[in-house]
Amino acid sequence: xxVQTYTPREFHRQAxxxxxxxxxxxxxRKAMDGxxxxxxxxxxxxxxxxxRELGANIRQRxxxxxxxxxxxxxxxxxxxxxxxxxxxxxxxxxxxxxxLCEARDAKSVIKGKSMVSEEMHLNTHLEGAGIEALESDLGxxxxxxxxxxxxxxxxxxxxxxxxxxxxxxxxxTGTERTRDVDYMTAAxxxxxxxxxxxxxxxxxxxxxAVAETGTLCLVENEGNGRMTTTVPPVHIAVTGIEKVVEHLxxxxxxxxxxxxxATGQHVTTYFNMISGPRKPDEHDGPEEVHLVLxxxxxxxxxxxxxxxxxxxxxxxxxxxxxxxxxxxxxxxTYGTTYPGPIGxxxxxxxxxxxxxxxxxxxxxxxxxxxxxxxxKIPIPDLLVRLRKESxxxxxxxxxxxxxxxxxxEVLAWKGFQWLATHPGVWRSAMAIAGKLRGWMPTRLGGWxxxxxxxxxxxxxxxxxxxxxxxxxxxx
Amino acid sequence: xxxxxxxxxxxxxxxxxxTCLIDLFYPExxxxxxxxLEREGIDxxxxxxxxxxxxxxxxxxxxxxxxxxxxxxxxxxxxxWPIVVPSGSCGGMIRTHYPQLFSGxxxxxxxxxxxxxxxxxxxxxxxxxxxxxxxKGRPEKVAMHTSCSARREMGLPDxxxxxxxxxxxxxxxxxxxxxxxxxxxxxxAVRHPEVSGAMVNDKVQAIESSGAExxxxxxxxxxxxxAGCCRHREASLDxxxxxxxxxxxTA
Amino acid sequence: MSxxxxxxxxxxxxxxxxxxxPESDFSVMTGRGxxxxxxxxxxxxxxxxxxAEVIHTRQASWTETLAEVLxxxxxxxxxxxxxxxxxxxxxxxxxxxxxxxxDANRDIEAWQREQFETVDAGLTSTGGAIAETxxxxxxxxxxxxxxxxxxxxxxxxxxxxxxxEDTFFDVVEAHEWSQGMPTNALLISGPSKTADxxxxxxxxxxxxxxxxVLIRHREEST
Numbered sequence: 001x002x003v004q005t006y007t008p009r010e011f012h013r014q015a016x017x018x019x020x021x022x023x024x025x026x027x028x029r030k031a032m033d034g035x036x037x038x039x040x041x042x043x044x045x046x047x048x049x050x051x052r053e054l055g056a057n058i059r060q061r062x063x064x065x066x067x068x069x070x071x072x073x074x075x076x077x078x079x080x081x082x083x084x085x086x087x088x089x090x091x092x093x094x095x096x097x098x099x100l101c102e103a104r105d106a107k108s109v110i111k112g113k114s115m116v117s118e119e120m121h122l123n124t125h126l127e128g129a130g131i132e133a134l135e136s137d138l139g140x141x142x143x144x145x146x147x148x149x150x151x152x153x154x155x156x157x158x159x160x161x162x163x164x165x166x167x168x169x170x171x172x173t174g175t176e177r178t179r180d181v182d183y184m185t186a187a188x189x190x191x192x193x194x195x196x197x198x199x200x201x202x203x204x205x206x207x208x209a210v211a212e213t214g215t216l217c218l219v220e221n222e223g224n225g226r227m228t229t230t231v232p233p234v235h236i237a238v239t240g241i242e243k244v245v246e247h248l249x250x251x252x253x254x255x256x257x258x259x260x261x262a263t264g265q266h267v268t269t270y271f272n273m274i275s276g277p278r279k280p281d282e283h284d285g286p287e288e289v290h291l292v293l294x295x296x297x298x299x300x301x302x303x304x305x306x307x308x309x310x311x312x313x314x315x316x317x318x319x320x321x322x323x324x325x326x327x328x329x330x331x332x333t334y335g336t337t338y339p340g341p342i343g344x345x346x347x348x349x350x351x352x353x354x355x356x357x358x359x360x361x362x363x364x365x366x367x368x369x370x371x372x373x374x375x376k377i378p379i380p381d382l383l384v385r386l387r388k389e390s391x392x393x394x395x396x397x398x399x400x401x402x403x404x405x406x407x408x409e410v411l412a413w414k415g416f417q418w419l420a421t422h423p424g425v426w427r428s429a430m431a432i433a434g435k436l437r438g439w440m441p442t443r444l445g446g447w448x449x450x451x452x453x454x455x456x457x458x459x460x461x462x463x464x465x466x467x468x469x470x471x472x473x474x475x
Numbered sequence: 476x477x478x479x480x481x482x483x484x485x486x487x488x489x490x491x492x493x494t495c496l497i498d499l500f501y502p503e504x505x506x507x508x509x510x511x512l513e514r515e516g517i518d519x520x521x522x523x524x525x526x527x528x529x530x531x532x533x534x535x536x537x538x539x540x541x542x543x544x545x546x547x548x549x550x551x552x553x554x555x556w557p558i559v560v561p562s563g564s565c566g567g568m569i570r571t572h573y574p575q576l577f578s579g580x581x582x583x584x585x586x587x588x589x590x591x592x593x594x595x596x597x598x599x600x601x602x603x604x605x606x607x608x609x610x611k612g613r614p615e616k617v618a619m620h621t622s623c624s625a626r627r628e629m630g631l632p633d634x635x636x637x638x639x640x641x642x643x644x645x646x647x648x649x650x651x652x653x654x655x656x657x658x659x660x661x662x663x664a665v666r667h668p669e670v671s672g673a674m675v676n677d678k679v680q681a682i683e684s685s686g687a688e689x690x691x692x693x694x695x696x697x698x699x700x701x702a703g704c705c706r707h708r709e710a711s712l713d714x715x716x717x718x719x720x721x722x723x724x725t726a
Numbered sequence: 727m728s729x730x731x732x733x734x735x736x737x738x739x740x741x742x743x744x745x746x747x748p749e750s751d752f753s754v755m756t757g758r759g760x761x762x763x764x765x766x767x768x769x770x771x772x773x774x775x776x777x778a779e780v781i782h783t784r785q786a787s788w789t790e791t792l793a794e795v796l797x798x799x800x801x802x803x804x805x806x807x808x809x810x811x812x813x814x815x816x817x818x819x820x821x822x823x824x825x826x827x828x829d830a831n832r833d834i835e836a837w838q839r840e841q842f843e844t845v846d847a848g849l850t851s852t853g854g855a856i857a858e859t860x861x862x863x864x865x866x867x868x869x870x871x872x873x874x875x876x877x878x879x880x881x882x883x884x885x886x887x888x889x890x891e892d893t894f895f896d897v898v899e900a901h902e903w904s905q906g907m908p909t910n911a912l913l914i915s916g917p918s919k920t921a922d923x924x925x926x927x928x929x930x931x932x933x934x935x936x937x938x939v940l941i942r943h944r945e946e947s948t
Contacts, residue, residue, distance in 0.1 A: 012667075012669075015667070015669055015670055016669055019669055019670065019673050027924075030925075031924075031925055033652075034925055046754075047754055050751075050753075050754040051754050053751075054750060054751065054752065054754055054755070057748050057749075057750050057751075058750055060745075060747075060748055061747040061748055061750060063745065064745035064746060064747035064748070065745075065747055066737050067734050067737040067738050070733075070734065070737075071734070080907075086728070086729045086730035086733055087729060088729045088732060088733060092729060136932070137922070138920045138922040138923070138931055139920075139922035142922065142923075155921070155922060156922070157922050157923070158925075160924070161924050162923055162924045162926070165923050165924070181923045181924075181926040181928045182928050184923060184928075185920060185923065185928035185929075185930070185931050186930070188931065189930065189931055189932060192932065193842055193932075197838055197839065197842060212904050213903075213904055213906075213907045214907075215907050215911075221918070221919050221920060221921075222918055222919065222920050222931045222932045222933070223876055223918035223931065223932035223933025223934075224931070224932040226872070226876050226912075226932075226933065227876065227932055227933075230872050230873055230876065230910075231834075231838075231873070241733065241737075247904060248898055248903050248904040248907075249752065249895065249898055249899060249904065250750075251898070252755055252893065252894040252895040252898060253752070253754070253755055253895070255894065256755070256894070263921070265776075266772060266858075266859045266860065266915075267772075267776075267859035267860065267861050267913070267915045268915065269776070269914065269915055269916050269917065269918055269919055269933070270912065270913065270914060270915075270918075270933070271861075271912065271913035272910070272912055273907065273910065273911040273912070274909070274910055275907040275908065275909060275910070275911070276909045277909070278909065279868075279909055281868045282867075282868050282871065282909060283830075283831055283832055283833050283834055283868055283871045284833075284834040284871045284872050284873045285871075285872055285909060285910065293733075295729075295733045295736075299733055299736040299737055300736075302736070302737055302740060303736075303740055303741035303742060304741065304742055305742040308742075308745075324655050324656045324658070324674055325667075325670055325674075328670060328673045328674065328677075329670060358666075358667075361662070361663065361666045361667065362663075362666075362667050362670065363660065363663065364623070364656045364658055364659060364660025364661075364663045364664075364671070364674070365534055365623070365660055365661075365663070366623035366627070366655075366656030366660065367623050367624070367626075367627035367628060368623070368627070368654070368655075368656070370627070371627050381575075384533070384534055384536065386536075387534070387535060387536030388536035388537075388538050389536070390536055391535070391536040391537060393536060393537060393538050393539055394536075397741070404536075410537075413532050413535070413537040413540045414540060416527075416531070416532060416540065416544070417532065417540040417543045417544055419526070420495075420526040420527045420529070420544040420547065421526070421543055421544060421546075421547040423523070423524035423525070423526055423547075426526045427523075430498055430499055433499060445665055445668065446664075446665065446668020446669065446671075446672070447664060447665060447668060447703075448707075449668055449669075449672055450668065450671070450672030450675060450676060450703075450704055450707055451672075451675065451699075451700065451703030451704045451706070451707045452703045452706035452707045453703075454500055454699050454703060455500070456499050456500060457499065457500055457501065457502045457503070459502055460498050460499065460502055461493040461497050461498040461502035461505040461506065461521075462493075462498060462523065463502075464502045464503070464505070464506045465493075465505075465506065465509065465521045468506060468509065
């Protein structure tokens, strides 16, 4: 399998490739169908509206108090013995983590799943400094073996099927070619256990950081998160500044929403709550725990009342599982750390609208994402907002605002406006269109690659209604 | 999720907002909608100066242009009558997005008031008219595609199927992934033709596999998309707006 | 200015002004109103559905059940603590059993490879359980460290039937977790698993392949 890099600039080409790849299409379709049906079943006995309302409310409350909660989190973490670091962007976060590793003379890092670390390209940075960073989540491990990036935020290797994974493991680790998932899982277990024992540092993400108690919560099924945060002598947790919640009692609702929305599970195998390094009388756990709080564009999003909703996200991936576009083009096509609907409303802030120019438009605004979002992020509205920013009619507070404003398109919309605000001209235009219907071109951009040309009707509704009224009058 | 909405009793008069797609491409669907309402004893007023709700500009991000177009529609509905729209997409635009579009402008209150009177046609027939349909057509298997805006934005997944279920000789067949978007999405189909094309091909496939002889939709955007794809594939399947179907079978 | 100060300042000087925190209504998380039996049934059904094995036993004779499990699972080396009544009673009862009792309450640096490679099972107590999701909750201690429930391929957890509560929210509130959290608090719901290979479930990817829950009942009736 050839290694390919993806970029949001090439969305169209990458979408073309994915759409033409029956394997990708089948892998995603099957996986998304399964995830949607599992989610539906697992919420069947819940008052889902009330639960989502609570989830949105908890996240909104955390955001409303964000600066003070971050300070409270820091104070309580430090009181618990967790050292807190702040990074304005990904580079600064990478540097902080590298320096923490170097201070321990670390050569080998084992990682639990962390999308923020993907966002800041931590592995590449550490490797540049001669520190090996190995992913331990099975999906991430496989993706890393295959020299790829995750194609889904919860299920990183969802684009690969069993045969492809068998081939990758055979090539890179020398296991037998097989369709036996238990065999492959056991092989990965053995390979990674050695690495857990040898690792100098464990790096994890954080699902919820509790300000009230200085607690870092990690959600997982595999146990690699617990290994990563317990076995190596140093644990570095890295997370976005928006992940803080106010109270410990805010956690159960968000956890309930997260697992059910993500994978349709009532609960994950492990919910791991860490509130400090090993105490003097304790026998395992890391000697040092660090928390790196990463901004990387979040404080900019935070400025705007409408964009703020983006930061409610708890990274469940339900929006991608239910997205008809994601299902067809897969995660890599987006060329961004976060793919799918959440990626489309988040990545423009991190990479700018120039780099991500084709993402906000890559949605039919069908609303499936907003409908399932556990914290009720109005994703379609935010896509429209970013389109507005792209064409320079927004507030201009998103990087790259106005990048898609082209004279010809503006003229076209101004023309539309003129026509639609001059009803007499509109009616004439409808009548003329009806007369010229035979002259419609047989090709209309990409539309006619998949559909026949729509033909204006001979008589417009305006004219039909008039005729209808005359007929009524005469009858 | 259907929003809890208090429906008014059946009124004597309504406004009919025909939508630009119907005006240009599917005028019969608009007229059939009017006829269905008239048969319920309702006096249907069609403001002659109506053009477009402004949604194409709105979803493309051109909100100044959309607002100007929307503003031109706001004054057309001065009497306190319900406004019936044979499209979930345009209905959703007026009901949900007009208040957003005019928020903080002098027209805000008017936009909200107009929005509060908007009903999608099938919603109005079911919940306000409590329509009783007598089917005169031949036995037929039909699939329904409810537009995403009707389904999600307006919270009306059931009104179209409810009307079809009143037609005695019609069997409403279930298609795979009923709730999935057909791939139209206005300018999405133009800006991302390949993705949109994949979506509409899957939709046609799903409808064909359901055994349907015919399909109906409540939105002419979806209709243009799905029926256009059927013709492109030279499929025997064809579709029409639900208003036309209901009128055709019951007139 | 430090990064910390800059970030906090940006958040404080918010363009659209200060935000008003909404009130939260947690009623959807609590008030299940389940009886003892219903809690037990729910817990068992849910944790069994994620591949855990539930065995009912009695307070008075649970160590006999434990011995049977150890024999049935061919456990030769069992890691456990000393002081908590669960490991203490187990140690006393397993004196005659052929299983090797491995001290879990040792600094991990002294026996990491031994733990990873030679221990067949870890025995721990639990703080209680959650009926709604079929979860055990544990607060590891120096006596029963974190890795005991993670590294060995079999985890045997001892649960008293009357400590099953309705929801996670109820546990957090009733036990006032916010008043002081331990170094590590855990919910465990089944053995370690993954579905990362084409959605196919596989167990024991990093943690235990098997989880056995011994539910201790006070009365003879169950």
